[in-house]
Amino acid sequence: PSSSPRHDDLKEMLDSNKDSLKLEAMKRIVAMIARGKNASDLFPAVVKNVACKNIEVKKLVYVYLVRYAEEQQDLALLSISTFQRGLKDPNQLIRASALRVLSSIRVTIIVPIMMLAIKEAASDMSPYVRKTAAHAIPKLYSLDPEQKDCLIEVIEKLLADKTTLVAGSVVMAFEEVCPERIDLIHKNYRKLCNLLIDVEEWGQVVIINMLTRYARTQFLNPNMNEDKEEKEKKKTEATAIVKRKPYVMDPDHRLLLRNTKPLLQSRNAAVVMAVAQLYFHLAPKAEVGVIAKALVRLMRSHSEVQYVVLQNVATMSIKRRGMFEPYLKSFYIRSTDPTQIKVLKLEVLTNLANETNISTILREFQDDHFNDKDFVAATIQAIGRCATNIGEVRDTCLNGLVQLLSNRDELVVAESVVVIKKLLQMQPEQHSDIIKHMAKLTDNIQVPMARASILWLIGEYCEHVPKIAPDVLRKMAKTFTNEEDIVKLQIINLAAKLYLTNSKQTKLLTQYVLNLAKYDQNYDIRDRARFIRQLIVPTDKSGALSKYAKKLFLALKPAPVLESPFKDRDHFQLGSLSHLLNAKAGGYQVLPDWPEAAPDPSVRNVEVKESVPEWTKCSSREKRKEKKADKPFYSDSEGESGPTESADSDTASGSESGSGSEESGSGSESEESNEESESASEEDEEEEGKKKKKNVEKIKARKPVPESESDSQPNTIASVQVFDTICKPAWLYMQFLLNPPLPVSVPQTIIPSGNLKTYELLHRITGEGLSVEYCFSRQPFSPDPHMVAVKIQFTNSATSEAKSLHVEDAKLQSGMRIKEFPEIEVLPAGETISVVMGIDFCDSTQAANFQLCTHTRKFFVSIQPPVGELMMPIFMTENEFKKEQGQLMGMNEITEKLTLEEKCQGEHAVVQRVTTAANLSRVPCGSDKECRFAGKTVTSGSLVLVSVVTKEDGAAQLTVNCEKMVIGTMLVKDIHQALTQ
């Protein structure tokens, strides 16, 4: 405030009508705020500009407003109407930013306005605005906790949102406002699991942590049988014969584990840690191991990341030591590590120590990091812990520590003494020579703690060193007045013990020491001296206790347990702040114990049917756009329906094993194709980078395409052209074309090969043992995109081998062409082989006739395609579909009414039957009453559009639009049959 003249000049600039002056003023004000200077007296002048047209001025005003609104509540209210107007803006980004600023203004009086705005935004058609609404919830909650119930309603609504954009933010709001309402998660559990991989990284962390807690309340402990076994071993055998139920993992539990695992590969350390703690807390013992590698990877990150990871590894390594043993070397200590990292690495190494690796670890300890004082202490303590935990090396450790007693550095010596003291307590008889050695040290060592430790040792085991002990007391009595307090206390202690065991030699010394202590400055020491004198020196007044003095002083004391400070720290959720501090932080949610019996799993069941989004105001075009954007990008969309089905069938193990085999199947397939591509591309080396003339088309043709992907291959060119005219939304679909994230993610276009109908080409009898079958593989025929690929399978059931199988003398209709398969040289008896040939049927269902020859015989065969195989799928948007359909009216359109067969009612069945009958792909559609499909004929590329509109009671209308009327007519017949049979 003192610098008001300067502020006047800022005010002037803000009042001017030049944007550049305003901007300059705002920049200076923001710089003041950044430096922590008070700029609150400018509030009225700044807030006037809240509606300024210049976007940067406006933004800086927002910054200012949010910073000072709390202090200037009345004036802040002046700006509210601007934001209220912004909330109604047609542009979603302006709506979002208005809500963001409005909800950041911490002025209690506007709570109702904020509540209303949040409610409205929560049902906004834009997912971005809904995300902003989710962000606003915790803001309002911290401003006015009374609003909790209303806010929970909003959270519930937003939790049901299906977009990845919203998921992370709403779970964040859930965690801040109502983390105890675990019931709100049930219906959204599977969806959250399935969306997870597409959610932005920060949201992933929050969701994973929340789901960990959820899983602990809903599923059974996967390790319960093992844990029980351990317990039972301890119990008597009689009680062990309790019949226990075999453990079966809930498929939802499995879903969570499966969907989080890929995130161990995230670049974000927080995500990796979140998955790691999820596995640690939720996975069966045998599966937890996967996280070790990822955690070890994080250790190569910034030292702060290392610090947190090591804290967690330290806790984990106590419970699951085996997990980190293979990575022992990664915990070796570097002289360049910061001290806190060194100490933590030491902790981990100590936890990992066992009989086999102890020697390596001890060597690691021995290395000279002795310029770092904190670390020295930690190292020596670690050696002590190894010695107590592993009997085999106790003597080695002790010897090593004794050697350290002659170290030049007093600190090393002192720390060693302290640790040796603890070790000796375990077996003092055998080590009187060490005690003697230590007694000698009292002459040199000055560190009080070490001196005290030595004195205690000598006193405690004075019977083992009867000659030396009184001498030590003599020396100590001499220096008593100069000692530190803890040493003085131990001298008194030593004197008392010696008096009790060897009063003849030490009586006078003890009295001398007690007299010195009587006049000490420290009242602790005076008290102690008085107390001990009463206890050990029998007088007439002394009470009953002095009889027991010996028992009191020389009782057998339990050996100290050297324990890791990280033991049992896992009752805190790993990765949390509370775990790191080993103290409950505010807002920490306790990780519950597994339930004894699993709660009802059916609460997570949801209806498969997609509800139509509720925003009805918006135009249809916008609606479509949003829908597309909502589509998960990389995650497998199969998930949504998958687990729901499996949950319906109560047997969990069945569905699990099913999915497992599916995975392994795809794995082996792709490995094959991988090898292929490696060998094929050997010619063009990596140096090729410079050869920019490389022909992209050529590469495409040469590159063998993995089977799963190839369905979309022929469409590449088409979609690239499309791409230029339509932009982003279409591009999304192209994504699917070029790189289906997973074979299953485009279920509309891919018919599992098991469903392909096979036809007989040559019967075993006519073929004299050679039987030939064929099917339309629906793969693109790469040598010629205008041909239909036909997969031919030869089986030799004869006793002798068939040689040189090939095609000859094709008799074809005009225009038809055949691309024969390469000759098969030998087909041994009992073997089967498949080849692919291409046939251009000229968009007709005429048969292709040719001869199939072996080295001895020739067979006349013919292949006749069903009309549905003469086409291939193309991708288009709903808009394009409508546009194209509009152009194929009149004679090109054939409509037929039909009644759907009983089993065929429902969208899924219709889609399946149509795509089985014809090689078409599905076109997205806003209505769930209608299914649309598109394709084009293989030879001429004429469009084929099919739509099936379902009505009540199984009535339906089938429409086919195709330029080629013959094809259209035949297709209607085929699809009609498929839907009604």
Place this chain on the structure above:
Amino acid sequence: MIHSLFLVNSSGDIFLEKHWKSVVSRSVCDYFFEAQERASEPENVPPVIPTPHHYLISVLRHRIYFVAVIQSEVPPLFVIEFLHRVVDTFQDYFGVCTEAAIKDNVVVVYELLEEMLDNGFPLATESNILKELIKPPTILRTVVNTITGSTNVGEQLPTGQLSVVPWRRTGVKYTNNEAYFDVVEEIDAIIDKSGSTITAEIQGVIDACVKLTGMPDLTLSFMNPRLLDDVSFHPCVRFKRWEAERILSFIPPDGNFRLLSYHVSCQNLVAIPVYVKHNITFREGSSQGRFELTLGPKQTMGKGLEAVLISSQLPRGVLNTNLNPSQGTYNFDPVTKLLSWDVGKINPQKLPSLKGSMSLQAGASKPDENPTINIQFKIQQSALSGLKVNRLDMYGEKYKPFKGIKYMTKAGKFQTKGLLRGRAWDLKN
């Protein structure tokens, strides 16, 4: 989550503060300063410090502490990772992340921080989205802005946040379409005095600079993908595809980004490219010590060692050194006792050496510390693990991009330890 952020320089001054919720007084940093005073080295300040009402979580980068103030439970890594992301963003925007750069661009810094967190929860951390919102300052733009009064804030509303590929801006256009990939490997090793490897591991990254028009879809395949033991990806990489086919398939962000970091484990034998022989002797009772150090290439696959730099912390008793390098320059700081020798390039025909004497403190006992020797070096055009990119293909766009791949190896934490191992603790006895 994150309440406030304070930037503290090495002399302990708060030079920037930002609050996302109610203002937290900067006196909360006193707890941090206490810890800072207690720490012997700047990096020894604990990253998490509890105070009566708050928790301070800090990272140290470029000699600036970024101190975040937290009020309730939050995963510490969440905050740490975010703070590092902030530093990366600053570096990306200003080229360097120094106190001066931050002070010069304080308005941009504030605008960035405003966008990166909303109510303490990360909102936009992707560099591509941020650049759409706030344009990075360039000299030209600064000049133009001062003259015309135009702004750094993007005029268009950002669409990136709405996209399913938030890491890529829309409407990217280049006249020259280029994609460069740098495979950079760092070898971390601890070698004992006899030259045998105690641990060695390679960590690599593939940094990309992609300037391609439109929405290209790239695939990158390796000759030997099985080498990669453990990988982490930029979110753009399709994980399923990698799992199934070991091919990197992705729509790249625009500009510079880290595509992949990987690890080649110590289980595989790692070729050590350099050896160091050193002999440091002190005679009892004498105030002189001898120092001898030679180094040479070991397994470098025919590529030369460059930018070699040796550094070592000599024992406390050493007063000064009088050494003679066969090449390069050496430097000994008598205060910190740090010896550093800038060797430069190693010529295999004439191995570099550093020989001479050290003077010791008079009367001091013989230093028994065997110093650790740290080595830095570079090897161009070679990735030590042998990783090779097989090919890079582009789909989704019609033009032909210019593609380039570069390899480099660097020393990470590469040190030779002084002690011969396993003497004092020999367990066989």
